[in-house]
Amino acid sequence: MADLETVERVKEIDVDKYKYGFKTEIESELAPKGLSEDIVRYISAKKDEPEWMLEWRLAAYRRWLTMEEPDWARVDYPKIDFQDLHFYAAPKTTEGPKSLDEVDPVLLETYAKLGIPLKEQELLAGVRKHDEPSQLDDAGVPSYGSGKVAIDAVFDSVSVVTTFKEELAKAGVIFCSISEAVKEHPELVKKYLGSVVPQSDNYYATLNSAVFSDGSFVYIPKGTRCPMELSTYFRINEENTGQFERTLIIADEGSYVSYLEGCTAPMRDENQLHAAVVELVTLDDAEIKYSTVQNWYPGDADGKGGIYNFVTKRGDCRGKNSKISWTQVETGSAITWKYPSCILRGDNSQGEFYSIAISNGRQQVDSGTKMIHLGKNTSSRIISKGISAGKSSNTYRGLVSAHRKASNARNFTQCDSLLIGDQCGAHTVPYIEAKNSTATFEHEATTSKISDDQMFYAQQRGLNEEEAVALIVNGFVRDVLQQLPMEFMAETQKLIGISLEGSVG
Amino acid sequence: MSILEIKNLHVKIEGEDTEILRGIDLTVNPGEVHAIMGPNGSGKSTLSYVLSGKDDYEITEGSVTYKGDDLLEMEVDERASAGVFLAFQYPIEIPGVPTMTFLRTALNAQRKARGEEELTTPAFMKVVREKSQMLKIRQEMLKRPVNVGFSGGEKKRAEILQMAVLEPSLCVLDETDSGLDIDALKIVAEGVNALRSPERAMVVITHYQRLLNYIVPDHVHVLSQGRIVKSGGKELALELEESGYENFTEQAA
Ligand SMILES: Nc1ncnc2c1ncn2[C@@H]1O[C@H](COP(=O)(O)OP(=O)(O)OP(=O)(O)O)[C@@H](O)[C@H]1O
Numbered sequence: 001m002a003d004l005e006t007v008e009r010v011k012e013i014d015v016d017k018y019k020y021g022f023k024t025e026i027e028s029e030l031a032p033k034g035l036s037e038d039i040v041r042y043i044s045a046k047k048d049e050p051e052w053m054l055e056w057r058l059a060a061y062r063r064w065l066t067m068e069e070p071d072w073a074r075v076d077y078p079k080i081d082f083q084d085l086h087f088y089a090a091p092k093t094t095e096g097p098k099s100l101d102e103v104d105p106v107l108l109e110t111y112a113k114l115g116i117p118l119k120e121q122e123l124l125a126g127v128r129k130h131d132e133p134s135q136l137d138d139a140g141v142p143s144y145g146s147g148k149v150a151i152d153a154v155f156d157s158v159s160v161v162t163t164f165k166e167e168l169a170k171a172g173v174i175f176c177s178i179s180e181a182v183k184e185h186p187e188l189v190k191k192y193l194g195s196v197v198p199q200s201d202n203y204y205a206t207l208n209s210a211v212f213s214d215g216s217f218v219y220i221p222k223g224t225r226c227p228m229e230l231s232t233y234f235r236i237n238e239e240n241t242g243q244f245e246r247t248l249i250i251a252d253e254g255s256y257v258s259y260l261e262g263c264t265a266p267m268r269d270e271n272q273l274h275a276a277v278v279e280l281v282t283l284d285d286a287e288i289k290y291s292t293v294q295n296w297y298p299g300d301a302d303g304k305g306g307i308y309n310f311v312t313k314r315g316d317c318r319g320k321n322s323k324i325s326w327t328q329v330e331t332g333s334a335i336t337w338k339y340p341s342c343i344l345r346g347d348n349s350q351g352e353f354y355s356i357a358i359s360n361g362r363q364q365v366d367s368g369t370k371m372i373h374l375g376k377n378t379s380s381r382i383i384s385k386g387i388s389a390g391k392s393s394n395t396y397r398g399l400v401s402a403h404r405k406a407s408n409a410r411n412f413t414q415c416d417s418l419l420i421g422d423q424c425g426a427h428t429v430p431y432i433e434a435k436n437s438t439a440t441f442e443h444e445a446t447t448s449k450i451s452d453d454q455m456f457y458a459q460q461r462g463l464n465e466e467e468a469v470a471l472i473v474n475g476f477v478r479d480v481l482q483q484l485p486m487e488f489m490a491e492t493q494k495l496i497g498i499s500l501e502g503s504v505g
Numbered sequence: 506m507s508i509l510e511i512k513n514l515h516v517k518i519e520g521e522d523t524e525i526l527r528g529i530d531l532t533v534n535p536g537e538v539h540a541i542m543g544p545n546g547s548g549k550s551t552l553s554y555v556l557s558g559k560d561d562y563e564i565t566e567g568s569v570t571y572k573g574d575d576l577l578e579m580e581v582d583e584r585a586s587a588g589v590f591l592a593f594q595y596p597i598e599i600p601g602v603p604t605m606t607f608l609r610t611a612l613n614a615q616r617k618a619r620g621e622e623e624l625t626t627p628a629f630m631k632v633v634r635e636k637s638q639m640l641k642i643r644q645e646m647l648k649r650p651v652n653v654g655f656s657g658g659e660k661k662r663a664e665i666l667q668m669a670v671l672e673p674s675l676c677v678l679d680e681t682d683s684g685l686d687i688d689a690l691k692i693v694a695e696g697v698n699a700l701r702s703p704e705r706a707m708v709v710i711t712h713y714q715r716l717l718n719y720i721v722p723d724h725v726h727v728l729s730q731g732r733i734v735k736s737g738g739k740e741l742a743l744e745l746e747e748s749g750y751e752n753f754t755e756q757a758a
């Protein structure tokens with residue numbers, strides 16, 4: 001992911017429009033279809049989990065049986081048959097993290113196709129040479145930093161390999177798969193798992209709690225600045241699998257970490273379910289910056305296939321002066337249902353949400369954030385840029401609330417929508433609740449279209465229609481793009497162009 | 506071979522009846538600078554838009570040949586890559602896109618379309634630095650989004666910078682002098698003159714003879730009510746400055 005040439009390389013693979021739509025032929029081990037207590041036990045046994053973890057899963061499963069699938073989002077899809085899904089798939093040859101040399105070369109090749117230079121990563125300890133100038137940056141922007149990224153790649157349900165472990169271990173940072181953490185760091189997992197997104201939180205989160213397969217675990221010790229960007233790369237390969245990752249990141253007092261998440265999936269006719277849960281915890285004076293580039297398969301032009309992306313992401317600013325920042329670039333998936341949120345519990349804590357959500361074809365996006373102000377002097381900032389093209393639907397749904405005790409809560413929200421063509425829809429649904437009279441909430445919203453004059457101007461300078469759209473849209477989302485780590489920025493700019501292909505003309 | 510050959514060009518606004526260009530004939534050869542003058546609403550900008558391929562216009566009669574090819578058959582970006590450049594009377598703002606990025610994207614798009622290699626960052630930066638120095642444009646300005654918040658004069662200078670970087674064969678300048686102060690006018694004119702070459706041709710639309718003191722034209726044409734009513738040498742511009750368009754408008758009517 002974190003490689004400038006990724007898109008180029010993947011382009012060469014050229015499968016229809018969706019550039020990541022290839023399937024890796026490797027044997028995998030599947031759970032029988034369907035969901036039952038036995039399946040939950042099967043998953044837990046596969047992972048060789050301690051009893052307490054199994055009990056936790058079973059409690060969630062029993063809870064889930066009593067819940068109804070939510071229908072309030074502005075998305076429309078046929079009912080999911082949970083008995084027709086495999087809830088666990090693992091590449092057969094890799095049961096758990098190993099050293100790179102032992103990893104199935106076919107897998108590594110897949111990652112290479114995706115542009116994750118795992119092998120090079122360990123060899124070169126970087127994605128790009130120090131003196132190499134960036135190809136896409138603007139005048140005056142310094143070239144990329146150290147470019148070090150540690151990757152925890154999740155292939156279907158199993159974390160295949162974690163790079164850079166040793167260097168991180170020196171700093172005291174724990175970065176491993178969640179399955180490994182359950183075994184190696186049970187005290188941390190017990191303390192924090194489900195403490196931000198409770199088992200009973202919502203339908204998909206509860207389902208995830210019962211059957212989560214793998215995901216990443218990060219712990220940054222007190223006073224530590226994580227020496228590199230951490231990254232997870234998710235990919236759904238097996239047919240009819242639901243992918244249920246579970247990610248838990250804890251930043252202990254005075255620590256800092258930046259975490260990147262990228263997602264792709266091969267093209268398929270059937271829809272695939274993806275219901276992840278991400279929990280972030282910051283203690284006093286700690287900061288987590290969490291960035292996502294989501295590029296799951298969106299389905300074909302008629303809306304066939306594609307990923308159902310029902311994700312629960314929440315951060316808890318548990319300590320005073322702590323900060324959580326979400327940045328997301330959502331270009332893929334047939335349906336996106338996702339509201340990365342911040343609970344501003346500690347006094348003076350800060351929450352941020354920067355979002356670019358692009359919908360094209362028949363994609364449906366219902367996304368936004370919740371900023372829950374509980375502590376004193378808490379502040380939050382929301383910048384959302386929605387781009388709708390084709391016959392897609394794009395909804396921003398946001399909640400900003402101030403608790404009775406949250407004196408001087410501040411929020412600034414800016415919500416901009418850009419329409420391409422006249423068959424798409426953009427909606428903004430902001431909820432505001434201030435139970436404290438000292439709260440100051442500001443909300444700005446705009447809706448615009450790409451103007452013919454802008455298109456003509458850009459084309460008169462030599463850009464073709466698609467290049468002109470990509471350029472104008474990249475300008476529109478610039479404020480958010482700049483929040484991304486450098487490694488993501490150039491690639492994201494290209495990705496934006498790719499996801500809008502065919503949106504005009 | 507001429508660069509541009511316009512024959513009996515008639516143009517309407519799409520969906521409307523009135524003709525705006527009513528039979529234009531104009532031949533522009535390599536190395537030449539043609540000035541087009543004429544009252545407000547006579548069709549000068551319309552001509553520049555038709556040459557660059559803007560939608561909204563319907564060509565009802567006539568032909569336009571560019572370096573031997575049918576220009577009217579080409580897409581907007583094809584014309585640009587083939588070397589047709591329009592300096593806009595009212596340059597368009599593109600929020601969030603730094604001018605530098607725009608320049609580079611445009612140059613590389615054109616090079617790609619012509620089957621040339623993209624310029625490397627250092628090579629591109631060198632070109633931009635040289636050209637912007639000549640036009641006294643500070644590098645700071647190039648980091649700002651395209652035309653957003655630029656003063657009238659800055660916008661015009663930025664247009665000429667784009668022209669200088671893209672090195673077109675046919676430059677159409679639509680009232681590039683309006684909004685420029687006296688010093689800026691000189692700087693811009695020098696920039697334009699620096700681009701004059703035996704291979705390149707220019708069509709300079711202006712209301713003021715003053716610009717033509719700096720960019721000395723080979724031919725001057727008076728456009729009135731959609732027709733070229735008089736053509737002459739550079740002295741025609743002086744004549745117009747004295748007596749106005751009145752005589753010509755009557756002739757055309
Ligand atoms: N899109 C349009 N719809 C309707 N009328 C138009 C349109 N574009 C141009 N016109 C009309 O065509 C005529 C010629 O306009 P044009 O802009 O070409 O004039 P001009 O010679 O450039 O004038 P100026 O010196 O004021 O710039 C004007 O009467 C104008 O109102």
Ligand SMILES: [Mg+2]
Nearest residue numbers: 549550551594
């Ligand atoms: Mg005009």
